[in-house]
Amino acid sequence: MQLIACPWCGEREEIEFHYGGQAHIAYPDDPYALDDEQWAQYVFFRDNPKGPFAERWVHAAGCRRWFNALRDTVTHEFLAVYDVRDQPPLTPSSTPAEQRRKGQEAS
Template sequence: MQLIACPWCGEREEIEFHYGGQAHIAYPDDPYALDDEQWAQYVFFRDNPKGPFAERWVHSAGCRRWFNALRDTVTHEFLSVHDNRAERPSRTGTAPAAQHAEGQEAGR
């Protein structure tokens, strides 16, 4: 079983979390101005890269808080996790999620 480092609770088993899709998708400025094709692009089409990918996760069986993660889609390794209110991380980060979470605990 994979461990995921919640920014608030620390490492927990993956069954406590739910995937929330691609992170950093901006809501349209004027959704009423979108035609059906543009709305479909916003709702249904997401990136599907091979490698680091910014995702949203929720700790549904724990603190119930949403956070963003940078996860490698090839190895499934979490490269970093952070509060979803924080700035978007670099997609080239290589620090394991556990080290990142420990660094945040020390910074409180």
């Protein structure tokens, strides 16, 4: 079982949390001015990178507060958690998990 660090409650089991999608998606300034294609782009289309990715999470079975997390989509490792009002932390060029994996490949 994976542990996720809630910014307010500390580390808890992953079963207490729910994924909320990609972080830092701005709501349209004038949603009524969008045509169907633009609205579909806003609602359904999200990034799907390989590596660090900013996501929204809620501690549903705990404090019920939303927070953002920077998670590696390859290893599922949580690299950082931060308040929803903050910008994502800077990411190193490679995560510790990637460094370990590269070390194993070189052996």
